Amino acid sequence: xxxxxxxxxxxxxxxxxxxxxxxxxxxxxxxxxxxxxxxxxxxxxxxxxxxxxxxxxxxxxxxxxxxxxxxxxxxxxxxxxxxxxxxxxxxxxxxxxxxxxxxxxxxxxxxxxxxxxxxxxxxxxxxxxxxxxxxxxxxxxxxxxxxxxxxxxxxxxxxxxxxxxxxxxxxxxxxxxxxxxxxxxxxxxxxxxxxxxxxxxxxxxxxxxxxxxxxxxxxxxxxxxxxxxxxxx
Amino acid sequence: xxxxxxxxxxxxxxxxxxxxxxxxxxxxxxxxxxxxxxxxxxxxxxxxxxxxxxxxxxxxxxxxxxxxxxxxxxxxxxxxxxxxxxxxxxxxxxxxxxxxxxxxxxxxxxxxxxxxxxxxxxxxxxxxxxxxxxxxxxxxxxxxxxxxxxxxxxxxxxxxxxxxxxxxxxxxxxxxxxxxxxxxxxxxxxxxxxxxxxxxxxxxxxxxxxxxxxxxxxxxxxxxxxxxxxxxx
Numbered sequence: 172x173x174x175x176x177x178x179x180x181x182x183x184x185x186x187x188x189x190x191x192x193x194x195x196x197x198x199x200x201x202x203x204x205x206x207x208x209x210x211x212x213x214x215x216x217x218x219x220x221x222x223x224x225x226x227x228x229x230x231x232x233x234x235x236x237x238x239x240x241x242x243x244x245x246x247x248x249x250x251x252x253x254x255x256x257x258x259x260x261x262x263x264x265x266x267x268x269x270x271x272x273x274x275x276x277x278x279x280x281x282x283x284x285x286x287x288x289x290x291x292x293x294x295x296x297x298x299x300x301x302x303x304x305x306x307x308x309x310x311x312x313x314x315x316x317x318x319x320x321x322x323x324x325x326x327x328x329x330x331x332x333x334x335x336x337x338x339x340x341x342x343x344x345x346x347x348x349x350x351x352x353x354x355x356x357x358x359x360x361x362x363x364x365x366x367x368x369x370x371x372x373x374x375x376x377x378x379x380x381x382x383x384x385x386x387x388x389x390x391x392x393x394x395x396x397x398x399x400x401x402x403x404x
Numbered sequence: 405x406x407x408x409x410x411x412x413x414x415x416x417x418x419x420x421x422x423x424x425x426x427x428x429x430x431x432x433x434x435x436x437x438x439x440x441x442x443x444x445x446x447x448x449x450x451x452x453x454x455x456x457x458x459x460x461x462x463x464x465x466x467x468x469x470x471x472x473x474x475x476x477x478x479x480x481x482x483x484x485x486x487x488x489x490x491x492x493x494x495x496x497x498x499x500x501x502x503x504x505x506x507x508x509x510x511x512x513x514x515x516x517x518x519x520x521x522x523x524x525x526x527x528x529x530x531x532x533x534x535x536x537x538x539x540x541x542x543x544x545x546x547x548x549x550x551x552x553x554x555x556x557x558x559x560x561x562x563x564x565x566x567x568x569x570x571x572x573x574x575x576x577x578x579x580x581x582x583x584x585x586x587x588x589x590x591x592x593x594x595x596x597x598x599x600x601x602x603x604x605x606x607x608x609x610x611x612x613x614x615x616x617x618x619x620x621x622x623x624x625x626x627x628x629x630x631x632x633x634x635x636x637x
Contacts, residue, residue, distance in 0.1 A: 206562050206586055207511070207593070212440045241474050278440070281527040291562040291586065294514040296538070303532040329439050329524040353439055353524065360440070 187399040188392065189230035194270040195223040195248075196263060196277035196309075198238035200256045204301065205288035213360040214278035216240030218325075221388035222274050223248050229392060234270070236262045238277055256280045256306035263309055272321045272395060275310050276349075278360070282306065314344030321398055323391070326350040327359065336370055346398055347371045349391060357381045369394055420632040421625065422463035427503040428456040428481075429496060429510035429542075431471035433489045437534065438521035446593040447511035449473030451558075454621035455507050456481050462625060467503070469495045471510060489513045489539035496542055505554045505628060508543050509582075511593070515539065547577030554631055556624075559583040560592065569603055579631055580604045582624060590614045602627055 197219020202210040216237055223235040224245035233248040236259060244250040253259045256279045267273070282303040310324050324345045326336040329352065336350035351367045353359035358366040358381075365387045368378040371394075379390055430452020435443040449470055456468040457478035466481040469492060477483040486492045489512045500506070515536040543557050557578045559569040562585065569583035584600045586592035591599040591614075598620045601611040604627070612623055 207445045207560065208443065208513075209445065210441065210443055212442065280441075282532050285531070289562075291560075294538070298518070298538070299515050299536040301534045301536055303534060305527070305529070305531070327440065327524075329522075 186229040186231075187396045187403075188226060188272075191231050191271040191399070192234065192269060193223075193226045193231040193272045193274065194234045194236065194263065194266050195219050195226065195274045196236045196259060196279075197223065198240040199278050200238045200259055200280045201254050202256065202280045202283035202306075203287050204284045205290065205292045207291050210280060210283070211239075212278050212280065214238070214240075215361050216242050216277075217363065217384050218365060218387065219274070219276035220245060221384045222276060222391060225385070225388040225392050226272075226274075229396075231272075234266055236266075236277070238279075256283060256309070260307045260309050260312070264312070267313060267316065267320070268318075270320060272323070272399070273313060274323045274391070274395075275313070276325050278327065279309055280306055281308070310343045310345070314342075317344055321346045321395065321402070323395065324348045327353045329354045333368070333370075336368070340370055340372065345372065347394060349387075367391075371398070419462040420629045420636070421459060421505075424464050424504040424632070425467070425502060426456075426459045426464040426505040426507065427467045427469065427496065427499050428452050428459065428507045429469045429492060429512075430456065431473040432511050433471045433492055433513045434487050435489065435513045435516035435539075436520050437517045438523065438525045440524050443513060443516070444472075445511050445513065447471070447473075448594050449475050449510075450596065450617050451598060451620065452507070452509035453478060454617045455509060455624060458618070458621040458625050459505075459507075462629075464505075467499055469499075469510070471512075489516060489542070493540045493542050493545070497545070500546060500549065500553070501551075503553060505556070505632070506546060507556045507624070507628075508546070509558050511560065512542055513539055514541070543576045543578070547575075550577055554579050554628065554635070556628065557581045560586045562587045566601070566603075569601070573603055573605065578605065580627060582620075600624075604631070 198216035199212045199214040220242050223233050227233045227247040235248045236251045251262050285302040285304045322345050326339050328335045332350050332352045336348050340348040348370050349367050351358045357364045366381050370376045431449035432445045432447040453475050456466050460466045460480040468481045469484045484495050518535040518537045555578050559572050561568045565583050565585045569581050573581040581603050582600050584591045590597045599614050603609045
């Protein structure tokens with residue numbers, strides 16, 4: 172429509188994202204217990220899909236690796252559908268060497284059942300203890316094997332948001348972390364809005380008011396553009 | 405449209421379901437572990453929604469109690485949204501005394517975490533053992549407290565389908581059970597088709613070929629109409 176065309180006309184044509192390859196992960200993962208039951212989490216994928224869409228609009232080559240969501244993949248992105256944390260790990264590592272920016276917005280399960288049954292487990296009258304093991308920490312692996320990539324993580328916390336976010340930024344060797352409180356009204360997994368603070372490696376932070384996930388994506392990509400410019404200088 | 409009107413015109417106006425109250429349960433339940441993580445299962449709710457819609461078309465007063473799905477509730481049904489097995493139990497029991505037919509197509513979680521954390525549980529380097537306890541068995545309770553109601557259950561099995569279905573029919577005091585193999589191609593939770601066999605209390609069984617969930621719903625309601633007629637005679 173006319174508005175979109177005008178936006179395109181006035182937008183500076185020199186986004187540092189142009190022709191950069193951006194890998195975005197989104198959504199939850201599902202960790203099977205048997206053919207019917209699984210563990211998962213409340214991530215809707217909306218934040219990651221909005222970031223992928225906005226990065227593509229700015230001229231990036233976007234790879235969107237997504238767990239199961241109810242969303243339509245945005246146009247002009249290379250879409251990879253995965254289910255488990257292990258699927259996501261393999262897909263991300265396959266692409267990592269060739270990407271310039273990673274935005275890891277997926278809520279990857281950190282535990283999975285130790286045993287996955289081929290048949291539906293019949294219920295018993297008694298209690299049940301499910302043994303869980305850690306999945307591979309994708310973000311930690313990316314931080315460890317980082318060469319030239321900008322690495323952006325997310326921290327969705329229910330308490331001590333800044334403390335946990337800053338700690339994760341350091342431990343995982345990130346360039347920036349996007350933190351939000353999942354218990355705050357208007358923020359978190361399932362809604363269309365978010366309230367986030369972005370913490371950067373150099374100690375600066377940018378706090379945004381309540382806004383749509385599209386607007387958060389746009390602000391996040393502005394910060395990524397700044398980081399890309401700094402990297403060049 | 406014209407086709408629908410013609411169908412209405414040619415359909416016999418004397419469905420035994422007319423003005424009967426039919427309670428349908430549908431979808432999975434979600435059992436929280438903390439504000440982010442939960443247990444669930446692969447039920448899409450499609451089978452139950454199709455049954456609710458078809459029952460309403462035949463003139464029944466339909467109450468649809470549904471766990472979280474991505475489906476639009478059918479028109480002309482009283483829709484009750486629930487999340488956990490316990491929510492579903494309470495909603496079903498609240499209506500049970502005043503209904504004529506119950507079709508329990510929901511895939512209710514039979515276990516839930518013993519402890520539900522108010523805050524997001526932080527991951528640890530080590531393994532994790534999650535203690536699970538049984539939820540209330542809704543179908544068993546309905547069978548025990550049955551007075552005049554027709555009670556229809558479902559059995560989604562990955563092996564020994566007929567054995568488990570017949571056993572469940574007896575144990576839960578059902579009038580009919582709809583059995584399908586979740587591992588068979590074209591059958592089960594997430595697709596638009598199903599392959600079912602209906603086993604009745606009197607020993608008869610009706611096996612249907614692969615068909616849409618709408619067609620399965622129609623066949624199931626035909627059998628329910630027969631059972632309602634028998635009850636009157």
